[in-house]
Amino acid sequence: MIMAVLEILVYPDQRLKQKSQPVEVFDESLLHFIADLEETMRAGPGGVGIAAPQVGRFERIIIVDVSCKPKIKNHGRLVMVNPEIADKEGNVVGREGCLSVPDYTGKVARWDRIVVNAVDEFGKPQAYNMEGYEARAVQHEMDHLDGLLFLDRLVSRRGSLFPRTPLRGVEKKADAC
Amino acid sequence: MKNWFMLTLVGKDRPAIVAKISSVLFQENCNLGEASMTRLGGNFTIMLMIQFDGPADILDHVLQPVCDSLKLRYHVDQIDGELHHHLEPNVQISVHGADKAGIVAEVTRVLAAAGLDILNLESDVAGTSENPLYIMNIEGVAEKGVEALNQALKSVDCGEDVEVHLSEIDILRG
Numbered sequence: 390m391i392m393a394v395l396e397i398l399v400y401p402d403q404r405l406k407q408k409s410q411p412v413e414v415f416d417e418s419l420l421h422f423i424a425d426l427e428e429t430m431r432a433g434p435g436g437v438g439i440a441a442p443q444v445g446r447f448e449r450i451i452i453v454d455v456s457c458k459p460k461i462k463n464h465g466r467l468v469m470v471n472p473e474i475a476d477k478e479g480n481v482v483g484r485e486g487c488l489s490v491p492d493y494t495g496k497v498a499r500w501d502r503i504v505v506n507a508v509d510e511f512g513k514p515q516a517y518n519m520e521g522y523e524a525r526a527v528q529h530e531m532d533h534l535d536g537l538l539f540l541d542r543l544v545s546r547r548g549s550l551f552p553r554t555p556l557r558g559v560e561k562k563a564d565a566c
Numbered sequence: 567m568k569n570w571f572m573l574t575l576v577g578k579d580r581p582a583i584v585a586k587i588s589s590v591l592f593q594e595n596c597n598l599g600e601a602s603m604t605r606l607g608g609n610f611t612i613m614l615m616i617q618f619d620g621p622a623d624i625l626d627h628v629l630q631p632v633c634d635s636l637k638l639r640y641h642v643d644q645i646d647g648e649l650h651h652h653l654e655p656n657v658q659i660s661v662h663g664a665d666k667a668g669i670v671a672e673v674t675r676v677l678a679a680a681g682l683d684i685l686n687l688e689s690d691v692a693g694t695s696e697n698p699l700y701i702m703n704i705e706g707v708a709e710k711g712v713e714a715l716n717q718a719l720k721s722v723d724c725g726e727d728v729e730v731h732l733s734e735i736d737i738l739r740g
């Protein structure tokens with residue numbers, strides 16, 4: 390299969406604000422698209438996730454792979470089609486940037502632990518328990534499916550001086566991401 | 567190369583200062599760049615990048631009436647500014663505890679010697695006037711590595727009632 394790096398839509402391109410539709414057909418062309426999407430994610434510097442609408446395909450498909458980050462719990466390469474958050478817990482603030490928003494990063498509050506139901510690229514149901522950085526990546530990408538950017542969820546810089554949730558253990562999860 | 571100025575405004579806080587200043591600047595065809603506004607001790611403060619294709623004294627004439635009417639002190643400097651030059655922090659240091667003299671000096675001295683380039687610093691005094699609580703949050707780039715900062719922070723001496731924590735910032739890009 391010949392893979393291609395696709396063009397990433399850059400905000401304020403209004404197409405990024407549009408809601409994506411569920412995938413219904415699992416065929417060869419879907420697999421081909423997902424391979425291209427992954428190639429695009431890996432081509433960008435430091436990209437740990439990508440969503441189909443970022444390349445102008447408005448279907449509910451995301452890819453996340455945070456395995457390149459040391460010391461972070463992860464499930465490796467994940468293709469999630471039609472993902473839904475089934476359960477969520479905790480609230481943490483971390484810094485995010487986006488392939489579709491060059492030269493800007495900001496602090497965003499996310500669920501710390503989530504359970505995600507999705508199907509893989511072959512249509513097989515999957516459920517994932519995830520936390521921290523990986524959970525943040527999935528939430529960031531799932532937002533793209535609903536036309537939301539991290540810019541829609543920024544928390545104020547000053548707000549971060551007073552974390553609302555207590556820190557767990559020695560690791561300061563809230564701001565570590 | 568664009569012509570950038572840095573405008574600094576300080577004065578008693580009152581409603582709509584930003585709206586009034588920015589509309590005057592807009593009428594003079596100024597473009598606004600990066601800005602940081604905050605209330606410090608009840609004062610309005612802002613630092614604002616302004617792109618203006620004219621000399622500083624014209625900006626001065628434009629700003630004087632509106633600043634006078636708002637009782638704001640202002641200062642304009644021509645700068646070598648450019649947009650799209652953000653640096654990304656990779657460490658965050660939070661300091662909190664009893665408010666006493668010398669915390670900032672001690673912490674920043676140690677961090678600077680260990681290679682911290684500070685990009686952002688915010689501090690606040692919370693608690694009550696009888697029992698003030700000092701809170702500082704620093705973000706920066708660890709030029710000599712995070713471990714150097716961690717080691718250096720062990721030598722910080724602010725007393726037992728002040729806590730200093732360093733955490734790495736791992737920016738998620740997706």
Ligand SMILES: [Zn+2]
Binds near residue numbers: 486488533
């Ligand atoms: Zn994104």
